[in-house]
Amino acid sequence: MRRLLKPVTLLQVLLISLPFFLLSSLMFGVETMSITQLLSLLVQGPDSTGQEGLILFHIRLPRAVLGLLIGAIFGSAGAVLQGLFRNPLADPTLIGVAAGASAGASAMIVIGASWLSFHSVVGLPLVACGAFAGGLLAVIVVYRLANTPEGTSVSTMLLAGIAISALAGAINSLFSFFSDDHMLRRISIWQMGGLDQANWQQVGLIALIAALLAWRLPRESGALNAILLGESEARHLGIDVEWMKRRLVILTALGVGCSVAVTGWIAFVGLIVPHVVRLLIGPDHRYLVPASALLGAALMMVADTLARLVVAPAELPVGVVTALFGGPFFISLLMQSRRLS
Amino acid sequence: MLSAENISLDIGGVLILHGLNFRLQAGEITVIVGPNGAGKTSLLRVLTGDIQPTHGDVSFNHKPIHQWPMLERARHMAILPQSSNLNFPFLVEEVVMLGRTPHSSGLERDHEIVQQTLELVDASYLRGRAYTYLSGGEKQRVQLARVIAQIWDAESDTTQALILDEPTSSLDLEHQRMVLQAVRQLAARNILVIMVLHDLNLAANCADQIIMLRCGRVAASGSPLEVIEPDIIKQIFNVEVDIIPSRQTNLPVIIPR
Numbered sequence: 001m002r003r004l005l006k007p008v009t010l011l012q013v014l015l016i017s018l019p020f021f022l023l024s025s026l027m028f029g030v031e032t033m034s035i036t037q038l039l040s041l042l043v044q045g046p047d048s049t050g051q052e053g054l055i056l057f058h059i060r061l062p063r064a065v066l067g068l069l070i071g072a073i074f075g076s077a078g079a080v081l082q083g084l085f086r087n088p089l090a091d092p093t094l095i096g097v098a099a100g101a102s103a104g105a106s107a108m109i110v111i112g113a114s115w116l117s118f119h120s121v122v123g124l125p126l127v128a129c130g131a132f133a134g135g136l137l138a139v140i141v142v143y144r145l146a147n148t149p150e151g152t153s154v155s156t157m158l159l160a161g162i163a164i165s166a167l168a169g170a171i172n173s174l175f176s177f178f179s180d181d182h183m184l185r186r187i188s189i190w191q192m193g194g195l196d197q198a199n200w201q202q203v204g205l206i207a208l209i210a211a212l213l214a215w216r217l218p219r220e221s222g223a224l225n226a227i228l229l230g231e232s233e234a235r236h237l238g239i240d241v242e243w244m245k246r247r248l249v250i251l252t253a254l255g256v257g258c259s260v261a262v263t264g265w266i267a268f269v270g271l272i273v274p275h276v277v278r279l280l281i282g283p284d285h286r287y288l289v290p291a292s293a294l295l296g297a298a299l300m301m302v303a304d305t306l307a308r309l310v311v312a313p314a315e316l317p318v319g320v321v322t323a324l325f326g327g328p329f330f331i332s333l334l335m336q337s338r339r340l341s
Numbered sequence: 342m343l344s345a346e347n348i349s350l351d352i353g354g355v356l357i358l359h360g361l362n363f364r365l366q367a368g369e370i371t372v373i374v375g376p377n378g379a380g381k382t383s384l385l386r387v388l389t390g391d392i393q394p395t396h397g398d399v400s401f402n403h404k405p406i407h408q409w410p411m412l413e414r415a416r417h418m419a420i421l422p423q424s425s426n427l428n429f430p431f432l433v434e435e436v437v438m439l440g441r442t443p444h445s446s447g448l449e450r451d452h453e454i455v456q457q458t459l460e461l462v463d464a465s466y467l468r469g470r471a472y473t474y475l476s477g478g479e480k481q482r483v484q485l486a487r488v489i490a491q492i493w494d495a496e497s498d499t500t501q502a503l504i505l506d507e508p509t510s511s512l513d514l515e516h517q518r519m520v521l522q523a524v525r526q527l528a529a530r531n532i533l534v535i536m537v538l539h540d541l542n543l544a545a546n547c548a549d550q551i552i553m554l555r556c557g558r559v560a561a562s563g564s565p566l567e568v569i570e571p572d573i574i575k576q577i578f579n580v581e582v583d584i585i586p587s588r589q590t591n592l593p594v595i596i597p598r
Contacts, residue, residue, distance in 0.1 A: 003432075086428065226442050228429050232391060233422065237491070238415025238443035283429040 005280045007287035014294035018068075021301035025064045028305050030313045031055055063198035067300040067318070069206045070195075070263055073255040075296020076217060078270025079277070079289050080252050081139075083224040084245065085146065085157060088278070089333065091271035092256040095157055096138045096164030098267075101253075101260035103168035104134020106187050108261075110175040124201060124261070132257035138164045139249050147231075194317035195263055195304055202262045209258045214293075216251055220244065221285035228283065266319045268326020269296050275333070342366055343388060343502055343533055348397030350383055350557075357383045358394070359557045365550070367500040370524060370534040372544040375554035376578055381537045382423060384554065385506055388535065389420050402499050415443035417499060419491035423506040425484050430471040433464065433483050440490035454493045458486040461523045463516065477511040485520065492532065502533040509543065521547040541595050545569050553577050569593040 005013075027033050033041075033052060046057045074092065081090045081097075092098050108130030141164060146157035176184055223244045226234040234241050259266070273296045274288060281287055300318070303325070307316040343365045350358040358380050365371050373381050386392045388399055390406040399406045401418065409417075419440070427436065434455050441451040459465045462482040467475065472483060485508055492501040503524070509517040517540075525547060528534050538544045544551055545565040553561040553568060555577045561568045574582050574595070581598040 088429070222442060226439055228431070229427055229436075229439060230422070230425060233420075233425065235391075235411070236389070236415060236418075236420045237439065238412040240411055278430070282435070283431055284435060 003280070003282050007281040007284065007291070010277070010281050010291050011287065011294065014291060014298065018294060018298055018301075021298045022064055022068065025067070025301045025305045026056065026060050029055075029060060029308050059198075062200050062203050063195045063304070064301065066198040066203050066206060066262070067195050067304045068297045069203070069210045070259045070266065071269060071296040071298070071300025072293040073206070073210055073213060073259050073296070074266060074269040075273040075292035075294075075299075076213060076289050077252040077255045078296075079274035079285070079292040080217060080220070080224065080248055081270070082274055083228060083285055083288075084248050084252075085143070086228055086230070087157065088275060089271070090157065091268065092135075092252070093265060093267040094271065094330075095142045095161035096168065097135045097142075097253065097256050098260050098265050099161075099165040099168035100138025101131040101135035101257040102265060103171040104130035104132070104137075104257070105261045106172050106175045107134075109187060110179045110183060124205060128205060128258045128261040131261035132254055134168070135257035135260065136250065136253035138168070139253050143245075143249065194319065196315065196317075206258060206262060209255055213251060213255050216247070217289050218286075220248060221289055224248075224285040224289075225283075264317070264319060266300075267323040268330060269299060269322055271333075272326055272329050273299060275329075342403065342500060343401050343535070344399070345388065346398045346400075348387055348394040348399060350380075350387055350392070351395040352383075357557050358387065361397070361559055363552065363559070363562065365533055365535065367533045368528050368531045369549045370528050370536065370547055371550045371552060372548035373535065373537045373552045373554060374539070374541060374544055375560075379554040380557040381554055382506055383557075385420075385504055385535070385537065389418065389504060390414065401502065412443055415491070416496050417492070418502045418504065419488040421485055421488045421505045421508055423510070425480070427472055430473045432468070433470050433472055433475070434459070434468040436472050436483055437486045437490050440487040443491065444494070446494065450494075454490050455486075458490045458493060459483075461489060461526070462486045463519055478513060478516060481508065481511045482516065482520070485523075489523070489527065495530070500531070500533055502535070503527060505534070505536045507537050507539065509538065509540070517543060541569065541574070545593050545595070546590075565592060569595065 023035070023038065027035060027038055031052070033056070037052065038056070041053055041056050044053070078091055081092060081095070082088050084090070085095075105127045108127045112126055142157060142160040145160040146153050172187070176187055179187065223234065223239045226237045226239050227241065227244070229237075231241050274292045277288055277291045277295055281291065299322075303321040304318045307318045307321045310316060345361050345363050348358060348361045349356065361384065373384065375381050383392070387394050388406070390399070390409070393407065401409065401414075406414075437455045437458060438451060440458075441454065444451070456465070459468055462485050464479065464482045464486055467479060467483065472480065475483065485505070488503065488505070492503060495501065505524070509520055512520060521543060524534055524536070548565055551562065551565055551568050552559055553573070560577050561573050569584060571582055571584055574580060583596045583598055584593045585596065586592070587594050
């Protein structure tokens with residue numbers, strides 16, 4: 001198998017094309033803006049008056065930036081989890097991390113609303129904490145179950161993911177049962193995965209998490225490469241495997257948990273993106289992780305633009321779009337791996 | 342120097358290793374042989390610090406093995422496991438490059454080392470191929486190149502160790518001989534080598550010292566000429582053999598009856 005691209009070339013292409021995806025996501029919608037109109041509004045800054053200015057700075061820009069960051073987080077978290085599990089089928093949504101996070105988040109929404117009656121400003125960090133705790137618990141359980149000295153058992157990993165998703169689903173239903181109509185609608189819309197509620201507060205939280213991941217993950221790439229050989233092999237190469245696993249599990253649960261708290265499930269980005277990148281430039285994590293972040297961001301821009309255009313003036317939750325693409329992709333991966341084994 | 346003092350290993354009430362004592366010197370090739378389940382791999386895992394013995398001590402260069410900082414140990418001791426499952430399509434040269442993980446010798450030097458170790462195991466022609474598409478024997482040679490790359494450059498004047506668990510199990514006759522040749526070259530550079538082998542003729546051919554394990558105990562140990570004896574082999578492997586000296590090297594050659 002040949003490498004299709006040099007890693008640096010792919011990173012350059014993605015870095016150059018990302019602003020174009022961002023601009024087109026800002027231009028298209030129910031109200032289409034021309035590129036000149038968009039640029040002049042951006043130059044004027046958030047003080048610009050008029051309907052277009054409002055749409056741009058209060059709706060489209062936070063939404064686009066949020067999508068970009070969430071895509072980057074899911075892409076890189078997927079790459080890291082696949083390395084950690086030594087298995088290209090690990091994905092935050094498939095192995096139950098997102099489900100655990102969503103159960104944690106809905107627990108927080110309902111408990112927070114009924115007992116603490118919090119204001120939305122306090123709400124988001126609390127929901128994010130709930131999602132982080134739920135996601136962390138899920139990834140620890142799946143890892144404990146699926147990891148054996150001979151490697152990760154794919155079937156155990158996926159089955160554990162199903163079990164956790166089912167359990168988390170039951171917990172979700174339980175909370176839905178105890179919530180009022182308004183809460184119910186909020187929980188169910190949020191679970192479909194959408195960016196439509198995006199605001200600058202959410203962008204701030206997610207930007208913080210994305211910055212943390214961008215700072216920490218590149219330091220782990222050498223260790224992630226080594227762990228693909230096996231845990232004891234990585235230990236023989238001088239890597240403190242237990243510590244590294246702990247750090248990475250916490251970082252990915254934090255990334256996925258907070259993303260899920262803000263946007264609900266956005267399925268398959270963490271699966272598709274690292275896969276495509278690996279096909280193009282190979283599995284070296286020094287390039288795989290940043291390239292997956294960039295491609296994830298680009299993919300989210302495209303999916304969100306599509307979600308707004310296909311059924312305009314209404315819009316689809318972006319999670320539905322990614323799942324519609326991701327489902328068939330995952331099935332084709334399964335068929336491929338069956339043919340190989 | 343690597344020494345084992347009275348080590349015993351008990352896993353879940355089963356005695357895997359029982360009171361083993363030996364002392365291995367730099368530049369020596371020690372081959373561990375024994376029937377299946379004799380405790381060969383467990384012994385390697387104890388010697389490398391992967392598992393703590395229930396009793397006794399292992400020390401490497403006069404320091405207990407578990408007191409070695411992980412990175413320091415990785416710079417001095419490289420281990421080839423019996424089997425590896427790497428499922429990601431790294432290129433062969435990238436796999437070998439992973440052996441340089443504990444070092445910070447610079448990219449240029451690392452590339453030289455990758456080139457040299459691949460040549461040593463006759464795998465240079467594979468360097469641009471994806472590891473996942475190689476045959477079993479090719480994978481084994483590439484993994485061997487990886488662990489050799491890990492200890493290719495001497496670290497100050499401390500002894501380095503190369504520990505190989507059945508390095509020739511998937512290799513053809515030519516490559517078996519070639520690997521033993523490579524191991525001898527490394528031993529000549531004062532590297533301490535420990536190998537588990539199944540083929541007694543290969544063992545007789547390259548070992549300075551052979552340790553024969555049976556049921557977790559050292560049943561015999563010494564130079565090939567001392568331990569390759571029909572009655573010792575009968576006692577350990579339960580096989581009747583004839584032994585004749587090789588016409589060229591005068592080393593013992595074993596022929597099952």
